[in-house]
Amino acid sequence: MAMLEIKNVTRRFGDFSAVENVSLSIESGEFFTLLGPSGCGKTTILRMLAGFDLPDAGQILLDGKDMVDTPPEKRPVRTVFQNYALFPHMTVAQNVAFPLKMARIPAAVQRKQLQEALEQVHLTDKAAAYPHELSGGQKQRVALARGLVSRPRLLLLDEPLGALDAKLREEMQVDLINLQRDVGITFVFVTHAQVEALALSHRIAVMRAGKVEQVDEPSRLYSAPCNRFVADFIGHINLLDASVLQAAHGHHVHLDIAGLGEVLAPPHVGLASGGKGYFAIRPEQVRIGVHEEVRELKNHFSATVQQFLYRGDVTVYKVRLDNGMVLEALLPNAAPGRARLFEVGDTVSVGWRHDAGVFLVA
Amino acid sequence: MAPEMSEKTQSSRATRLARWLVSGPPLLFLAVFFLLPSAIMVLASFRYPGEFGGLAPLFSTVPGVLHGLTFETYQFFFSDIIYVQVFLKSFLVALATTLICLLLAYPLALLIARSPKKSRDLMVLLVILPFASNFLVRVYAWMILLGPQAALSQAINAVLALFGLTPVHLLFSPFAVLVGMVYVHLPFMVLPLYTNLEKHDPMLLDAAQDCGANAWQRFWRITFPLSMPGILSGAALVFIPVLGMFAIPDILGGTGDMLIGNLIKEQFLGTRDWPFGSTLSIMLTLAVLAVAWLAARLGRGGKYYA
Numbered sequence: 001m002a003m004l005e006i007k008n009v010t011r012r013f014g015d016f017s018a019v020e021n022v023s024l025s026i027e028s029g030e031f032f033t034l035l036g037p038s039g040c041g042k043t044t045i046l047r048m049l050a051g052f053d054l055p056d057a058g059q060i061l062l063d064g065k066d067m068v069d070t071p072p073e074k075r076p077v078r079t080v081f082q083n084y085a086l087f088p089h090m091t092v093a094q095n096v097a098f099p100l101k102m103a104r105i106p107a108a109v110q111r112k113q114l115q116e117a118l119e120q121v122h123l124t125d126k127a128a129a130y131p132h133e134l135s136g137g138q139k140q141r142v143a144l145a146r147g148l149v150s151r152p153r154l155l156l157l158d159e160p161l162g163a164l165d166a167k168l169r170e171e172m173q174v175d176l177i178n179l180q181r182d183v184g185i186t187f188v189f190v191t192h193a194q195v196e197a198l199a200l201s202h203r204i205a206v207m208r209a210g211k212v213e214q215v216d217e218p219s220r221l222y223s224a225p226c227n228r229f230v231a232d233f234i235g236h237i238n239l240l241d242a243s244v245l246q247a248a249h250g251h252h253v254h255l256d257i258a259g260l261g262e263v264l265a266p267p268h269v270g271l272a273s274g275g276k277g278y279f280a281i282r283p284e285q286v287r288i289g290v291h292e293e294v295r296e297l298k299n300h301f302s303a304t305v306q307q308f309l310y311r312g313d314v315t316v317y318k319v320r321l322d323n324g325m326v327l328e329a330l331l332p333n334a335a336p337g338r339a340r341l342f343e344v345g346d347t348v349s350v351g352w353r354h355d356a357g358v359f360l361v362a
Numbered sequence: 363m364a365p366e367m368s369e370k371t372q373s374s375r376a377t378r379l380a381r382w383l384v385s386g387p388p389l390l391f392l393a394v395f396f397l398l399p400s401a402i403m404v405l406a407s408f409r410y411p412g413e414f415g416g417l418a419p420l421f422s423t424v425p426g427v428l429h430g431l432t433f434e435t436y437q438f439f440f441s442d443i444i445y446v447q448v449f450l451k452s453f454l455v456a457l458a459t460t461l462i463c464l465l466l467a468y469p470l471a472l473l474i475a476r477s478p479k480k481s482r483d484l485m486v487l488l489v490i491l492p493f494a495s496n497f498l499v500r501v502y503a504w505m506i507l508l509g510p511q512a513a514l515s516q517a518i519n520a521v522l523a524l525f526g527l528t529p530v531h532l533l534f535s536p537f538a539v540l541v542g543m544v545y546v547h548l549p550f551m552v553l554p555l556y557t558n559l560e561k562h563d564p565m566l567l568d569a570a571q572d573c574g575a576n577a578w579q580r581f582w583r584i585t586f587p588l589s590m591p592g593i594l595s596g597a598a599l600v601f602i603p604v605l606g607m608f609a610i611p612d613i614l615g616g617t618g619d620m621l622i623g624n625l626i627k628e629q630f631l632g633t634r635d636w637p638f639g640s641t642l643s644i645m646l647t648l649a650v651l652a653v654a655w656l657a658a659r660l661g662r663g664g665k666y667y668a
Contacts, residue, residue: 071571073574086569098583
């Protein structure tokens with residue numbers, strides 16, 4: 001049995017359904033992320049886990065025990081709040097030791113655990129500072145230490161990196177991964193930043209409008225999204241209107257892309273001939289080149305370069321297919337002099353392997 | 363480069379002029395109506411009283427007429443323990459009033475601060491509504507409320523009679539003075555407290571609860587320490603006026619209850635001893651400054667608001 005079971009939980013505010021019949025199970029030691037656009041219900045779930053909100057229906061079981069009658073202060077659950085919510089009148093040490101003090105832990109043990117927690121977040125030298133004397137990243141680490149110090153069963157993180165600048169955010173991501181691995185505490189992380197979710201999580205639940213769309217490992221979520229929303233929300237993707245010509249023919253399916261022709265795609269369970277939907281393919285799976293380079297691929301078409309965006313590590317080409325659809329292709333700039341292989345207006349070939357991409361039922 | 367420089371000096375001269383234009387009139391007002399009278403008061407405390415009130419002349423050639431400067435009033439103040447006692451008593455009354463105001467105002471301020479935004483303004487308005495009527499009228503109203511014929515006195519004395527105790531007089535007692543002081547000064551405690559409490563981030567209480575703090579601990583460990591600046595300014599706004607207050611003890615305290623305020627008033631309007639009245643006023647000012655200094659030192663914990 002999973003450590004945390006969310007069973008058919010529903011939460012409504014008036015007519016608005018913030019969370020609708022959500023079920024999730026989270027294992028001990030897992031780094032689990034709730035990912036979705038704002039208003040998708042992820043924060044409401046977090047508040048219900050912390051105890052600040054209660055489900056209208058359904059159950060939340062922690063270690064098999066229903067949490068409905070346990071107020072926030074009695075739950076073995078800590079939260080790292082979005083804006084840190086550090087106590088401004090307490091020093092770093094007093095902030096971090098606060099949960100220990102509330103739990104009436106003997107002073108000697110308090111000192112030891114405080115020291116450990118400060119070391120974990122590299123803030124030992126800031127113990128006597130007040131929150132207003134700290135940088136954003138340091139405040140963030142104080143909030144983390146305060147969350148971890150009393151060894152909760154569950155640590156909830158509400159967009160904790162949202163207020164940091166990009167560079168710092170990347171550093172904190174690495175720190176968070178290491179920290180979670182070292183302490184072994186189950187993390188439930190809430191974010192709308194898909195890059196962050198992919199980098200940090202063991203598993204991700206993608207949410208939309210109060211419902212869970214897909215729960216999977218980051219790589220599965222990226223390579224095999226279950227529907228158009230997930231495909232579109234995670235990373236960049238080309239979506240082409242398509243219908244199934246012939247389902248499950250050997251190692252691939254035959255799709256018809258409107259105005260373009262037949263395309264081979266990886267097999268997919270439950271497809272019926274004639275089914276309508278989208279063919280989804282990531283920009284980095286689309287090859288772009290002169291005709292000879294691409295023609296060996298089973299799926300290849302001619303196109304015109306419409307626009308390119310030089311991003312440093314990669315160059316993104318937008319090409320127009322003969323049917324008028326615009327496709328994004330991505331070329332890594334690993335070799336020198338490759339930043340700009342094609343000009344706007346060039347006729348090129350684009351193609352992709354027959355085992356790339358995925359068909360999404362509409 | 364040169365024209366730029368002169369432009370710069372010109373603009374800084376303009377800002378300096380603007381600054382003086384803005385701060386000049388209030389500074390002038392303070393100089394004329396605060397500094398000057400204070401200086402007059404200090405000078406008056408070293409002079410002799412005039413024969414029929416007022417002050418004796420500084421210079422006089424008439425034999426037998428007291429003139430010049432003297433330390434007599436200060437010697438007089440320290441030679442009789444009764445003046446120190448009046449000071450102490452006034453301090454105690456001011457302290458008690460401040461504490462009672464704090465105890466009454468805190469829950470009220472907290473209630474207003476945590477009410478929905480729409481009803482807050484109305485509640486604040488109700489707190490300051492008593493200011494709409496005259497202060498003396500309101501204090502006289504307490505004479506009626508506390509009088510022997512009032513329901514309050516009758517009820518208390520009826521209960522006392524049940525236990526065979528002698529009836530009490532509420533009016534013209536230290537109790538009545540305290541009631542009047544608290545009643546008049548309560549809004550001065552509520553408003554700064556409310557202003558402070560209203561600014562508290564509710565997220566901090568969530569965070570404290572998340573860390574395992576129950577309602578009681580959330581109050582004592584978060585709300586209360588964070589409201590310290592509000593408490594200190596409220597305390598100053600109550601303590602200092604109560605220390606010098608004479609009207610309330612005059613009306614509700616009867617003849618036996620003399621505080622510094624009454625003593626000073628008596629020097630100017632009764633015995634007509636202006637020098638001694640000035641001395642008492644200076645001692646009071648020094649005492650208030652000492653208290654303010656102490657409060658400022660205590661309030662230095664507020665540095666985390668920087």
